[in-house]
Amino acid sequence: MVFEGLADKLQATFKKLRGRGKLSEADVADAMREVRLALLEADVNFKVVKDFVAKVKERSVGLEVMSSLTPAQHVIKIVNEELTALMGGTQSRITISSRPPTVIMLVGLQGAGKTTTAGKLAHMLIKQNKRPLLIAADIYRPAAIKQLQVVGERLGTPVFSLGDKESPVTIAKKGVEHAISLGRDVVIIDTAGRLHINDELMDELANIKQQAKPHEILLVVDAMTGQDAVSVAETFNGRLGLDGVILTKLDGDARGGAALSIKAVTGCPIKFVGMGEKAEALEPFHPDRMASRILGMGDVLSLIEKA
């Protein structure tokens, strides 16, 4: 992989560096180029990369080179600290309303993993002794309702559906009412995948929000997303006001630069990550792990942390 070499490349970059003293602007210029490339290879949005590298550069120039760390390790340390800080602390929690039911709404592009994640959240909540209800508000995708019903059946969780003839807004509203009548304390609304540029369907989400009054609107994002993650997240956030992000399909080898991009442009916390197709495969988000994943160098980092 292109990127595993970042540590080596930085090492090589600083080879010319003799003596101790402070790192000059010229000293770090080449190193910043390597950092930039590494982040771009990880699918971090190029604008985010630009700002990020500027920040790292600012901290690196004039740095006293200590004996315990090589200049390369120093820069990596700074990159890692900045990455972790940018991605925020751990906030892997769903706000539970004091007046049940807590309403959670999942939104996102087509195929991101919303329906699967709805099942995973229900599973997690059941383990916390909650009694969730799933709402099938995707009336467009062939067999979307059936898919959610199968998911619900496996978990022993009821699924509210009005078929595919009622509007998703009505379904969501009646679903919440139904949850109240059944005494279910959490409601998870599965919405259809849609493009952020589809105004009509984005309006539909805004209407669902108005009617169902969700406590949490979570954007489900595929970890393999490239440069477009930024415009997607910005638009969904602008229209709906997101409370958090769930990053799916992290069980593969995607670097997941989208995580950084989305956090940087929306400020929304990443709450959970999807690590597989099964209901149990939902984990809390760890910014530090994500940082070393984006950098592709877990080992190097643990060495530096010890130094």
Add this chain to the structure above:
Amino acid sequence: MGFFDKLKSGLEKTRKGLTENIDRLVGGYAKIDEELLDDLEAILLAADIGVKTTAKLIADIKEGIKTKAITTPQEMRPFLSGRITEMLCAGSVEAPVRSPGMPYVIMVVGVNGVGKTTTIGKLGSFFAQHGQKVLFAAADTFRAAAIDQLEIWGKRSGLEVIKQAENSDPAAVAFDACQAAKARHADFLIIDTAGRLHTKSNLMEELKKVERVVAREIPSAPQEILLVLDATTGQNAINQAKLFSQVVRVSGVVLTKLDGTAKGGVVIAIKHELGLPVRWIGVGEGIDDLRPFDPVDFANALFGDK
């Protein structure tokens, strides 16, 4: 709307991003300098073309400047569009030919949620509209309601779906489907497979087994194995293409969801680095939202006016 117009409208956003930026760029610079090249690089990167291929394109531009193929900023865009077309066309592989009397088998593979089943629905409709007899095989026996989803697509074009119970062996479904395709004299058999991440070796083995069974039942089948890639995907698509190709004989790519704002530029890298041609593009969720891929049209649509 003709084919090119539809393609163009599907790629509107793609084109807007790239072309308008370049135009704005070019308008704002009197002469070619480092800053212009840097901004151009940013535009290419934003299209998911990737660091490596972008570096190559920038190097080509520099070479073009040196050899006077480019003398003004205005000449940059046609030059770049030409280079990308060349990259996409280089060593173009013809789609395999059909042998008469035998079903032409297309296996559709890819990671989770990219649009495999939808693409199959569209492909089936496309072939059926051209008077071909098409069968579907529901070899995704894993995902919740995957079989129902394919059946709905089949119904839309009046196509039969060969299936077994949920969680049955995908290779067994493929075997049944091959038998059915031969017995019913189908022209096309299109096999849906479960989404799987390319890093999961057990699931990749399963795919190999499906390919093997098909090859055993029908000579020189599967004639095509299409890898479906989501245009929203970034550089990971290269890993996907690499690893799927290592396991099964991928013959081409379907690039879906080009109706969004994602540029799908990674296919240029995939063609450039792996030689895998794009065969079809998906430009929506409707049954007719599939187009044959034309490299020249793609590059033209990417860079605006023809």
